[in-house]
Amino acid sequence: MLKAFSNYKALNIYALYFHIGETEKKCFIEEIPDETMVIGKYRTQLWDKQTGSFLPATPGLGMHVEIKDPDTKIILSRQYGSDGRFTFTSHTPGEHQICLHSNSTKMALFAGGKLRVHLDIQVGEHTNNYPEIAAKDKLTELQLRARQLLDQVEQIQKEQNYQRYREERFRMTSESTNQRVLWWSIAQTLILIVTGIWQMKHLKSFFEAKKLV
């Protein structure tokens, strides 16, 4: 029973969808603390001109998934089929970028130009499959609820830590701007004064040479 439920869960969550063009690349940003798991699932459907509707599944249709970490280093770059599931765990806190683009070799398929992509991205404690955990660790209902609360609190803690790190970065940026404004203002005033004095001196000597003064 549980297995059937989890299978249905797998089908049901591809609820939100959007349309993507042939060579279009769609990117999504996930700003997450470190050591956070992200699971992404997608399902693609191709527009069939003959029937005027979307086909339930098309073999040979692929999507290329590329995930970059906050330092723009690629942590995952893989080709998946028309239905795919990708997962990664962040090692640095920050903005991770998940990009999808279709990479079908059969360009003729895209004559209609529309591809429907169902996407679901779950982050942190939403990645936990509680019925599975209950079955594996043999937890009672109360224990499972406590486990869920613990996971939520852990996620809140991680986010707070990340918040502290971000605030520190913000503070450093502001202080750097402050320093720059200070030093460059002083430098520019000095340049102004020095060039002013040089101009006067130079012109004075020039006019004296020309015997106009």
Place this chain on the structure above:
Amino acid sequence: RDWATLSAWQLVLVQVLWAYLLCGWTFGSELTFELPDNAKQCFYEDITIGTKCTLEFQVVTGGHYDVDCRLEDADGTVLYKEMKKQYDSFTFTAAKNGTYKFCFSNEFSTFTHKTVYFDFQVGEDPPLFPNENRVTALTQMESACVSIHEALKSVIDYQTHFRLREAQGRSRAEDLNTRVAFWSIGEALILLVVSISQVVLLRSFFSDRKTTTTRVGS
């Protein structure tokens, strides 16, 4: 009873029952995406009648932090339409079955890319125990757990919105930092160039033109 021994129609019946059981519970989607200038991005979701849904969105970076948002139901009736909004939350109950569509538009902007965050919750979260009979009452401990869970969910939601607002401030600060450096160096250079060229120009006014005037005269 082994699932393999069930006949095909029995399996179909079971699946239909599961689908019926699950139709009340659907998950929410939370995404952050980049909206280029003059672009419009639409998202669709199939919703059953009577489901309570919430759409929340916030502009994270770009320009004046505003975006046009439009939510239409299955027949194209506009349920929500706002222009140039920075943040909003809209709750509605689905009055019809079908595909609901919501779009974010940056068509009024000529060159700023916007990053938009949205959270579209459809229905309630699935219960922790799929086999749970909804009729049985929860014990006090379980009710306490449920209320703590709901409270923590709202804490996480507030944290998300705080993070997005803080991201706005931080990206502005970082922009300011780089801009200050560039403009300062630029201004210093302009200052030097202008002052030297002033002197050179002035000198050229007083240079010996007697040779040229005599040539013209004769």
